[in-house]
Structure formats: C-alpha cells, structure tokens
Amino acid sequence: MATLFYEPSTRTRLSFEAAMRRLGGEVLTTENAREFSSAAKGETLEDTIRTVEGYSDIIVLRHFESGAARRAADTANIPVINAGDGPGQHPTQALLDVYTIKREIGTLDGIKLGLVGDLANGRTVRSLAYLIAKYQNIKIYFVSPDVVKMKDDIKDYLNSKGVEWEESSDLLEVASKCDVIYQTRIQKERFGERIDLYEAARGKYIVDKKVLDVLPKHAVIMHPLPRLDEVTVEVDSDPRAAYFRQAKNGLYIRMALLKLLLVGNKSLDPCENAALFCMANVHVQILVHVT
Amino acid sequence: MATLFYEPSTRTRLSFEAAMRRLGGEVLTTENAREFSSAAKGETLEDTIRTVEGYSDIIVLRHFESGAARRAADTANIPVINAGDGPGQHPTQALLDVYTIKREIGTLDGIKLGLVGDLANGRTVRSLAYLIAKYQNIKIYFVSPDVVKMKDDIKDYLNSKGVEWEESSDLLEVASKCDVIYQTRIQKERFGERIDLYEAARGKYIVDKKVLDVLPKHAVIMHPLPRLDEVTVEVDSDPRAAYFRQAKNGLYIRMALLKLLLVGNKSLDPCENAALFCMANVHVQILVHVT
Amino acid sequence: MATLFYEPSTRTRLSFEAAMRRLGGEVLTTENAREFSSAAKGETLEDTIRTVEGYSDIIVLRHFESGAARRAADTANIPVINAGDGPGQHPTQALLDVYTIKREIGTLDGIKLGLVGDLANGRTVRSLAYLIAKYQNIKIYFVSPDVVKMKDDIKDYLNSKGVEWEESSDLLEVASKCDVIYQTRIQKERFGERIDLYEAARGKYIVDKKVLDVLPKHAVIMHPLPRLDEVTVEVDSDPRAAYFRQAKNGLYIRMALLKLLLVGNKSLDPCENAALFCMANVHVQILVHVT
Numbered sequence: 064m065a066t067l068f069y070e071p072s073t074r075t076r077l078s079f080e081a082a083m084r085r086l087g088g089e090v091l092t093t094e095n096a097r098e099f100s101s102a103a104k105g106e107t108l109e110d111t112i113r114t115v116e117g118y119s120d121i122i123v124l125r126h127f128e129s130g131a132a133r134r135a136a137d138t139a140n141i142p143v144i145n146a147g148d149g150p151g152q153h154p155t156q157a158l159l160d161v162y163t164i165k166r167e168i169g170t171l172d173g174i175k176l177g178l179v180g181d182l183a184n185g186r187t188v189r190s191l192a193y194l195i196a197k198y199q200n201i202k203i204y205f206v207s208p209d210v211v212k213m214k215d216d217i218k219d220y221l222n223s224k225g226v227e228w229e230e231s232s233d234l235l236e237v238a239s240k241c242d243v244i245y246q247t248r249i250q251k252e253r254f255g256e257r258i259d260l261y262e263a264a265r266g267k268y269i270v271d272k273k274v275l276d277v278l279p280k281h282a283v284i285m286h287p288l289p290r291l292d293e294v295t296v297e298v299d300s301d302p303r304a305a306y307f308r309q310a311k312n313g314l315y316i317r318m319a320l321l322k323l324l325l326v327g328n329k330s331l332d333p334c335e336n337a338a339l340f341c342m343a344n345v346h347v348q349i350l351v352h353v354t
Numbered sequence: 355m356a357t358l359f360y361e362p363s364t365r366t367r368l369s370f371e372a373a374m375r376r377l378g379g380e381v382l383t384t385e386n387a388r389e390f391s392s393a394a395k396g397e398t399l400e401d402t403i404r405t406v407e408g409y410s411d412i413i414v415l416r417h418f419e420s421g422a423a424r425r426a427a428d429t430a431n432i433p434v435i436n437a438g439d440g441p442g443q444h445p446t447q448a449l450l451d452v453y454t455i456k457r458e459i460g461t462l463d464g465i466k467l468g469l470v471g472d473l474a475n476g477r478t479v480r481s482l483a484y485l486i487a488k489y490q491n492i493k494i495y496f497v498s499p500d501v502v503k504m505k506d507d508i509k510d511y512l513n514s515k516g517v518e519w520e521e522s523s524d525l526l527e528v529a530s531k532c533d534v535i536y537q538t539r540i541q542k543e544r545f546g547e548r549i550d551l552y553e554a555a556r557g558k559y560i561v562d563k564k565v566l567d568v569l570p571k572h573a574v575i576m577h578p579l580p581r582l583d584e585v586t587v588e589v590d591s592d593p594r595a596a597y598f599r600q601a602k603n604g605l606y607i608r609m610a611l612l613k614l615l616l617v618g619n620k621s622l623d624p625c626e627n628a629a630l631f632c633m634a635n636v637h638v639q640i641l642v643h644v645t
Numbered sequence: 646m647a648t649l650f651y652e653p654s655t656r657t658r659l660s661f662e663a664a665m666r667r668l669g670g671e672v673l674t675t676e677n678a679r680e681f682s683s684a685a686k687g688e689t690l691e692d693t694i695r696t697v698e699g700y701s702d703i704i705v706l707r708h709f710e711s712g713a714a715r716r717a718a719d720t721a722n723i724p725v726i727n728a729g730d731g732p733g734q735h736p737t738q739a740l741l742d743v744y745t746i747k748r749e750i751g752t753l754d755g756i757k758l759g760l761v762g763d764l765a766n767g768r769t770v771r772s773l774a775y776l777i778a779k780y781q782n783i784k785i786y787f788v789s790p791d792v793v794k795m796k797d798d799i800k801d802y803l804n805s806k807g808v809e810w811e812e813s814s815d816l817l818e819v820a821s822k823c824d825v826i827y828q829t830r831i832q833k834e835r836f837g838e839r840i841d842l843y844e845a846a847r848g849k850y851i852v853d854k855k856v857l858d859v860l861p862k863h864a865v866i867m868h869p870l871p872r873l874d875e876v877t878v879e880v881d882s883d884p885r886a887a888y889f890r891q892a893k894n895g896l897y898i899r900m901a902l903l904k905l906l907l908v909g910n911k912s913l914d915p916c917e918n919a920a921l922f923c924m925a926n927v928h929v930q931i932l933v934h935v936t
Contacts, residue, residue, distance in 0.1 A: 065368065073683040074696055077647065077673050081700040084671040089375040091368050094385055094676055101364040104539075106580030109587075114365055114579060117602030118372035248686075288696060289688030296691075311699030356659065380666040382659050385676055392655040395830075397871030400878075405656050405870060408893030409663035 064321070065091040065119035067111070068146070069102070069126045074288060074310055075146050075155070079123050082317035088325075091119055097127070109138045116141045121324060124148075142324045150186060156287055157190035159316040160245070163309040164195075167283045168242050172199040177237045179206045179268050180247035180293060182213035187287040188247055192217050196224040203228040204237045208264035211249065234268045239277040245285045246270045246294050271295040278303060285309050355612070356382040356410035358402070359437070360393070360417045365579060365601055366437050366446070370414050373608035379616075382410055388418070400429045407432045412615060415439075433615045441477060447578055448481035450607040451536070454600040455486075458574045459533050463490040468528045470497045470559050471538035471584060473504035478578040479538055483508050487515040494519040495528045499555035502540065525559045530568040536576045537561045537585050562586040569594060576600050646903070647673040647701035649693070650728070651684070651708045656870060656892055657728050657737070661705050664899035670907075673701055679709070691720045698723045703906060706730075724906045732768060738869055739772035741898040742827070745891040746777075749865045750824050754781040759819045761788045761850050762829035762875060764795035769869040770829055774799050778806040785810040786819045790846035793831065816850045821859040827867045828852045828876050853877040860885060867891050 064083045068076050080090045096102060102111060108126070112135045115122060124135050125146040132145030132152075147153040165171055176195065178188045182205055192213070195201055203221065205213045205228065212230070221228050231237050238244055246268075254261040270284055275298060278284070283305040286294055290306075298304050355374040359367050371381045387393060393402060399417070403426045406413060415426050416437040423436030423443075438444040456462055467486065469479045473496055483504070486492055494517065496504045503521070512519050522528050529535055537559075545552040561575055566589060569575070574596040577585055581597075589595050646665045650658050662672045678684060684693060690708070694717045697704060706717050707728040714727030714734070729735040747753055758777065760770045764787055774795070777783050785808065787795045794812070803810050813819050820826055828850075836843040852866055857880060860866070865887040868876055872888075880886050 071683065071685045073675075073678075073688070073693060077675075077697060077700050080673050084673075091371050091375075092383070092674070093364075093368075096364075101362065101580035103362045104580050105582050106364070110580060111364060113598045114601045115368060117598065118368050118605055289683035289686050289692060291687050307695045307699065310696045314700055382662050382666075383674070384655075384659075387655075392653065392871040394653045395871050396873050397655070401871060402655060404889045405892045406659060408889065409659050409896055 064088055064121045064123060065093075065115050066123045066146075067093050067096050067115065067125070069097045069124075069131075070147070072125055072146070074313060075125060076123075078310075078313040079144075079146065079317050079321075082314055082321055085314075086318055086321060088120075088321075091115075108134060112138045112143070121321065144320065144324075147186070150184065152190055153186045154190060155313070155317060155320065156187045157194045158320070159309065159313045160187065160191050160285065160287070161194055162316050163285060163305060163312045164243055164283075166312065167305050167308070168281065171195070171201075173201075174198075174242040175202045175204070175240060177204040177206055177234075177241040177244045178213070178247075179234065179237075179244060179270070181211045181249045181253075181264075182207040182247070183211040184250045184253045185247045185287075188213075188245065189217055191245065193220065196221055196226045201226050204241065205230045206232070206234050206237055206268055208249070208267045210260055210264055211253075234270075235273060235277050238274045238282075239279070242279070242282050243285055244270060244274065244278065244282070246290075247287060248290055248293055265291075265293070269293055269295065270298060272297055274298075275301055275303065355379055355412050355414060356384075356406045357414045357437075358384050358387050358406065358416070360386075360388045360415075360422075361438070361440075363416055363437070365604060366416060367414075369601075369604040370435075370437065370608050370612075373605055373612055376605075377609055377612060379411075379612070382406075399425060403429045403434070412612065435611065435615075438477070441475065443481055444477045445481060446604070446608060446611065447478045448485045449611070450600065450604045451478065451482050451576065451578070452485055453607050454576060454596060454603045455534055455574075457603065458596050458599070459572070462486070462492075464492075465489075465533040466493045466495070466531060468495040468497055468525075468532040468535045469504070469538075470525065470528075470535060470561070472502045472540045472544075472555075473498040473538070474502040475541045475544045476538045476578075479504075479536065480508055482536065484511065487512055487517045492517050495532065496521045497523070497525050497528055497559055499540070499558045501551055501555055502544075525561075526564060526568050529565045529573075530570070533570070533573050534576055535561060535565065535569065535573070537581075538578060539581055539584055556582075556584070560584055560586060561589060563588055565589075566592050566594065646670055646703045646705060647675075647697045648705045648728075649675050649678050649697065649707070651679045651706075651713075652729070654707055654728070656895060657707060658705075660892075660895040661726075661728065661899050661903075664896055664903055667896075668900055668903060670702075670903075673697075690716060694720045694725070703903065726902070726906075729768070732766065734772055735768045736772060737895070737899060737902065738769045739776045740902070741891065741895045742769065742773050742867065742869070743776055744898050745867060745887060745894045746825055746865075748894065749887050749890070750863070753777070753783075755783070756780075756824040757784045757786070757822060759786040759788055759816075759823040759826045760795070760829075761816065761819075761826060761852070763793045763831045763835075763846075764789040764829070765793040766832045766835045767829045767869075770795075770827065771799055773827065775802065778803055778808045783808050786823065787812045788814070788816050788819055788850055790831070790849045792842055792846055793835075816852075816856060817859050820856045820864075821861070824861070824864050825867055826852060826856065826860065826864070828872075829869060830872055830875055847873075847875070851875055851877060852880060854879055856880075857883050857885065 066076055066079055080092060083090050108131055116139050121142045122139060123144045123146050124132055126148050129149040129151035132143060132148045136143040145152060145154055168174060182188050249265045251261050283303050284298060286306040288306060288310055357367055357370055371383060374381050399422055407430045412433045413430060414435045414437050415423055417439050420440040420442035423434060423439045427434040436443060436445055459465060473479050540556045542552050574594050575589060577597040579597060579601055648658055648661055662674060665672050690713055698721050703724045704721060705726045705728050706714055708730050711731040711733035714725060714730045718725040727734060727736055750756060764770050831847045833843050865885050866880060868888040870888060870892055
C-alpha cells in the first residue's frame with residue numbers, strides 16, 4: 064500500500080498504515096508529497112499515480128484539490144482510495160462515522176441526528192448526511208451559525224430521498240431529543256480576513272456540560288477531530304463522549320476496506336464483517352474505484 | 355535499509371523501499387533529511403553516516419552535493435548506494451535504463467539511440483551515454499537546444515571508446531532511424547533569471563504524434579520522469595511509450611542490486627538475474643561502494 | 646509503535662525504529678509532526694495522543710516543550726516513552742550513556758567522569774549527572790565556559806546524594822585523571838543575538854590530539870552527537886573515541902526498553918539483559934509511564 068498525502072493528516076494516514084500492517088501488508092509512505100515528491104518539479108498527479116502503481120498494490124490518496132481522487136482512480140490500474148480531496152469528499156470518514164453510530168446506538172434506522180457547527184465547509188458532515196440518507200426513518204437537525212449553514216445541494220438530496228430534516232438555532236433543545244450529536248470544527252481558513260465573523264461563529268454552539276445535562280442517557284457525542292474548543296474537555300470523561308472511540312473505529316473500517324479491495328470479502332472474519340455492516344448498504348463504487 | 359534523502363524524490367525512494375520490502379527486509383526512511391535530521395544542527399554527512407550504519411545494513415543516499423555519495427561510501431563500513439548526488443551521477447537510473455532497453459528491444463549491441471532535451475544538465479543522459487558505451491556498435495544521436503548541448507567530456511569519452519555519435523537538429527529524422535528515443539526534461543532551475551532562454555529551449559523538441567508517425571514499429575520512447583510537456587499525453591497510449599514500464603523496472607533493478615550487495619548473487623532467481631543482465635557488463639564498483 | 650516527532654532527530658528516531666523492527670514489530674512514523682499532523686490545525690497534544698493510542702501499542706514522543714512527555718503519559722493508556730522534551734529531559738539518552746560507560750570501562754562504581762561543554766543547556770549532561778549519582782564513589786568534574794556552567798539544581802542534587810564534584814577550567818588536567826570525558830556541543834540557539842559570546846564559548850574546550858595525549862589508556866571520549874568541531878576529526882580514529890559505539894548502543898538499550906515495556910523482562914536474552922544492566926539500578930518510572 065502506498066500512502067500519498069499532499070495535505071497534513073494524523074488520524075487518516077496513521078490509521079490506514081496501522082490497518083495495512085495489522086493485515087500483514089507493507090506500506091510505502093509519503094508524509095508531505097506536495098513538497099518532497101516530483102510534484103515539486105511539476106509532475107502531474109496522473110504521472111505520479113502511474114509510477115506509484117508500479118511499486119504498490121493499492122494507493123491511498125489525500126489531495127488538496129476536489130476531484131483529485133477521481134482523476135487518480137481513472138488513471139490507475141489498481142484500487143485508489145480517496146482519503147480526502149480538498150473540499151470534496153472524505154468517504155472513509157463517512158464510513159467510520161456510520162459504523163460508529165451502529166456500534167454505539169445499536170441501529171441506524173430510525174435515529175435522530177444533530178449535525179452541528181460548520182455545515183457549509185465540513186466535508187465530513189456533507190458525506191455523512193449523504194450516506195445516512197440510505198437508511199430508514201432518519202431525522203436530521205442542522206445547528207449552525209448563519210454564515211456556515213448546510214448548502215442546498217444536500218438539502219435537495221435529502222428531500223429527494225424523503226429524509227426529514229429541519230434547521231434549529233437551539234442546540235440544547237436538539238440535544239434533548241437526539242441519539243447522536245455530531246459536532247464539527249469551524250474552519251478558520253475559510254473565513255479569509257473576516258476574523259470577526261470566524262470568532263462569532265466559533266463561539267456560538269459549544270458542546271459542554273449543559274449539553275450533557277439534557278442529552279439522553281443512551282445518546283453519544285461524535286466529532287471527526289481535530290477539535291479546538293467546540294467540545295470542552297470536561298465532556299471527555301463522560302461515557303457518552305464517543306469521539307476517541309470513533310477515531311479508533313477508523314482502524315477497523317479501514318482494515319475491512321483494504322481486505323475487501325485486495326482479497327475480496329470471503330476471508331473477512333466476524334469482527335471485520337461487523338465493520339463492513341454499513342458498507343453493505345452503500346455503494347462502494349462511490350468511495351473507491353476498482354478496475 | 356536506511357534511505358537518507360536530502361532532496362525530493364518519488365520514484366527513486368519509493369522503488370528502493372518497495373524493493374527492500376519485497377525482498378523481506380525492513381526500511382528506515384527519511385523523506386526530508388535536510389531539515390528534519392541532525393544535518394539541520396550542522397552535523398557533517400560523515401557523522402550522520404557513521405551513526406546510521408549502526409542501525410542498518412545498507413544505506414541509500416540522495417544528496418544535493420556532487421560527490422556526497424563517494425564521501426559517504428568512503429566513511430561507511432556497509433554498502434552505500436548512490437541514489438543521485440546533485441548534478442553528479444544517478445547510477446541506478448542508468449542501470450534501469452539499460453535494463454529497459456534490453457527488455458524492450460531485446461538487445462543492447464547495435465542499437466541506435468537518440469538522446470533528446472537537456473543534455474548539458476541531465477545526469478541521467480550523461481550516465482546513460484557513459485554506460486551504453488560499454489556495448490558494441492552503438493550509435494548515438496544528440497538532439498538538444500544549443501544552450502544545453504552535450505558536454506565535451508562525454509563526447510571525448512565516446513570517441514575514446516570508438517562509439518559513433520552525431521548531433522542533429524532534426525528530431526523527426528532522428529526518430530525515423532532510432533531504436534530508442536530518450537527524451538528528457540529541460541531543467542528550469544538551471545537557467546536562473548533567463549526565463550526567455552528556458553522557454554525557447556523548452557518548446558523546441560517535443561515528442562508528440564508526429565514523432566510517433568515516423569518512429570519504427572519496434573522502437574520505444576523512454577523518459578526518466580518527471581515530465582512536463584516534452585512528451586505529450588497523447589503519446590501515452592501508444593504501445594511504444596515505454597516510460598512507465600521503465601519506471602517500474604526501477605523496482606526490479608533495485609531488488610537485484612540490493613540482493614547482490616546483501617547476500618551475493620548466488621541466490622538470485624531467474625527474474626532477478628535478468629535484471630542483472632546488464633550489470634554483468636558494467637563495473638559495479640563505479641556505482642556503489644562495498645567495503 | 647508510533648513515533649511522534651515534533652522536532653528534528655536522526656539518532657533517536659532511527660534507533661527506536663530500528664529497535665522495534667529488529668524485535669519484529671511494526672512502526673508508524675511521523676518525521677515532522679509539528680507541520681504535517683493535525684497539530685498544524687490546533688489540535689492539543691492530549692487529543693493527538695488519545696487518537697494515536699488507538700492505532701498503536703506504544704508511543705515514542707519527541708516534543709519541543711518541556712513537560713510534554715509527562716502530559717502525554719498522563720493522558721495515554723499505553724506506554725509513552727520520552728524521546729526528548731525540549732530543554733527538559735532525554736532519559737533514554739542517559740540510559741544509553743550509562744550503558745556505554747559500563748561496556749567500555751567495565752564498571753560504573755568508582756568512575757571519574759569529566760562533563761565538558763554546554764552544561765547549562767545540555768539536557769543529556771543533566772540527565773547523566775542525575776543517573777550516575779545512583780552509583781557508588783562517583784567523582785564528577787565540570788569543565789565549561791562561564792556562561793554555560795552546570796546549574797545549582799544538579800549540584801544540590803549531587804550534594805544530597807554525597808557525590809563528589811568540582812569545577813575546573815583545565816581540560817587537560819581533568820582528562821589526565823578521568824575514566825570518561827563526556828564532551829557536548831555548545832548550543833548556538835540558546836545565545837540569541839549574542840553571537841560573540843557563543844563564538845567565545847564554542848572554541849574554549851576542544852577535545853583534540855592534546856587531550857588524547859594525556860588521557861589514560863583505558864579511558865574513553867563520549868559525545869551525544871551531533872558534534873560540530875568540539876571533538877576534532879583527528880580523534881575519530883583513536884580506539885578511545887567511543888561516540889559512534891555510543892550511538893549504536895542506543896539501538897540495544899531501546900530494544901531492551903521496548904521489550905521490557907511490551908512483554909515484561911522474562912523473555913530478554915542475555916544480550917538484552919546486558920543492555921538492561923544499568924536500568925536495574927535506576928527508577929524506570931522516571932523515564933516512562935506505564936499504566
């Protein structure tokens with residue numbers, strides 16, 4: 064497996080590499096392909112992919128341009144996994160999110176989900192809304208500052224699938240009736256010089272002790288990480304704080320995905336099959352490209 | 355194997371690491387030794403080598419200074435492989451080039467070879483001209499902009515070996531009678547502020563559809579990569595476009611080289627022996643240093 | 646094993662990674678965690694640790710802040726090894742130093758040790774003075790420019806342990822009666838704009854041929870590396886120059902440490918037990934945190 068990372072990452076790269084090594088495979092790694100590969104000399108992504116596929120059996124790509132994973136997959140004769148392509152998609156994150164909900168709550172059908180924070184720029188909430196729509200009787204609450212509201216493309220998609228959703232500005236009220244509160248970081252880099260807007264947006268919806276007080280006992284707090292202060296550290300010790308377990312699930316889901324792509328699903332053990340539970344319901348084709 | 359890379363690289367580092375892992379060995383890697391090793395604190399290359407040889411059985415070094423590999427090899431008590439030393443040499447590239455010609459054309463003796471592009475600064479064409487001179491009845495055509503012509507040291511060397519060569523400004527005519535067209539990138543960084551000269555040189559000799567039209571059926575296009583637009587992408591789908599196969603051969607030649615250096619050549623399997631075919635004709639001593 | 650390095654390193658990272666691989670384990674590596682991990686997005690060290698512990702069985706951390714290793718260890722549920730925390734401690738260096746003295750001299754009790762160079766800022770000499778105090782009948786000579794003298798906290802500690810020490814400005818006289826001369830680099834970065842003070846301090850105590858001439862036959866020169874010119878290269882060929890052997894001992898001591906932490910000390914082979922000789926006398930708890 065070759066991990067080509069053109070953007071910083073901790074969780075995604077390390078969990079992919081840990082996954083491959085636990086499966087017994089080897090890893091070729093690039094921590095900073097943007098500056099220390101031939102990309103710095105002007106090589107196209109396509110040429111890099113054609114070269115690297117000669118040295119590996121599967122490629123994991125994080126890139127700063129939306130659509131880069133699609134271009135790479137169209138070029139390669141081996142599987143390419145999209146590990147995030149700029150503001151585009153981050154499909155394995157959505158997979159691990161859905162898997163985490165299943166593990167934590169016990170079911171996906173019928174859940175009530177609060178998506179909180181930067182819903183305009185966060186690729187994880189966008190991918191998650193898209194994926195979760197494939198299950199039954201889902202209800203979604205969007206809670207976000209006005210400047211970073213969920214965009215119409217996702218709302219239209221949910222409407223077309225008959226998924227109920229509503230917008231709210233009352234985080235406590237939403238928390239009191241949800242199974243999952245999915246908090247996200249306000250992305251400073253999207254605000255340019257309007258630091259004032261960023262500061263206002265950033266402090267608006269914080270998951271803290273007050274949220275825990277109204278949150279149902281069986282419910283959980285999720286976050287794709289990294290976080291700044293949109294989930295306060297006092298929340299960490301509550302058993303409903305699921306975000307570090309969520310990060311660990313990235314390992315399992317990526318092990319299952321790699322095994323599926325490299326050897327088919329016959330040899331999956333029960334644990335890995337559990338990780339693939341949700342993948343059975345989704346279109347793997349939208350996530351990766353296998354030729 | 356420790357890979358110490360003081361300069362950006364995709365192909366060379368990843369193919370060396372893939373080679374070692376396919377042989378069952380382990381890899382210690384530095385993607386950017388210049389900034390993130392003790393070199394940043396002023397340590398000499400010699401001291402770094404003496405330290406790293408304590409942790410590894412073989413060192414692969416790419417450095418920005420000509421002669422760095424020689425200094426490292428003189429210091430170390432384990433084999434040091436030169437993976438490119440600034441404007442100096444890039445011997446394993448020459449090995450894989452010669453191996454690619456053998457695999458693609460079937461022979462090395464008697465071939466006609468067109469070296470195109472930046473012949474003054476390209477260490478790969480310089481190394482290749484030097485190596486190919488060891489075979490019989492070679493004919494070389496140099497096709498390059500005036501500002502980056504092949505230098506006299508190589509011409510003198512070819513003369514001393516009785517190798518026929520000529521300079522030409524007609525790429526199409528050369529392509530019509532060659533077995534191999536070896537195109538190279540014009541290296542912008544060598545032109546300093548004379549961007550006008552660079553732009554003029556860069557557009558002069560392009561391998562495109564017109565070249566394919568006159569190129570013999572059995573012939574091939576090679577390129578050390580990365581490329582910009584000196585080989586157009588329309589060429590990629592032609593079976594005579596050998597440059598991605600050439601990049602992949604880097605894996606085989608490096609596997610063979612590592613095995614030769616670490617366990618001797620007794621245990622090479624037939625495939626690896628094929629990779630070493632051309633090495634039998636050259637002086638391995640000029641490429642690496644084994645103490 | 647995950648190696649999280651927020652500062653440049655050659656010896657420490659590569660020897661830890663080589664150690665783990667020789668033990669049969671796998672490595673997740675970050676060469677430059679400061680810029681290319683989520684730390685760049687503002688994630689706290691604690692959050693990074695909680696994530697990475699999900700993907701690994703042991704963490705090796707080098708950080709630029711004093712106390713970072715302690716914070717990481719307090720957070721993690723797996724062992725965290727301090728591989729240097731800013732101007733704080735570098736305990737595995739102290740371990741390999743003590744192990745080197747034992748191997749080179751044959752004993753630790755009763756030795757005479759000259760600590761030379763930057764005694765104020767060098768975390769290795771500070772840690773070594775602390776560790777060596779646990780042995781019997783030690784005598785320490787401090788030889789340093791006035792601006793970087795050993796600080797009172799270590800002197801007070803040695804007094805409380807009854808360890809004899811004195812300060813000297815005569816390197817040759819000290820060298821003539823020591824078993825070990827431990828030279829260190831004057832750290833330019835600590836002098837800010839007072840380059841004149843740095844230059845004066847830097848040239849003051851140099852280990853060269855003259856020091857070798859008076860050094861006892863059985864004695865050794867040690868240095869944590871990297872060095873600039875405070876040990877001249879003419880010294881390298883003398884059998885008493887132990888610094889490259891010392892660097893290699895880092896491999897053995899780290900293998901022993903990893904094995905101890907991961908599988909207990911029952912399965913250590915004789916060689917590894919030798920590496921752990923000195924660790925038996927010290928408090929492993931001060932070095933790492935195991936929960």
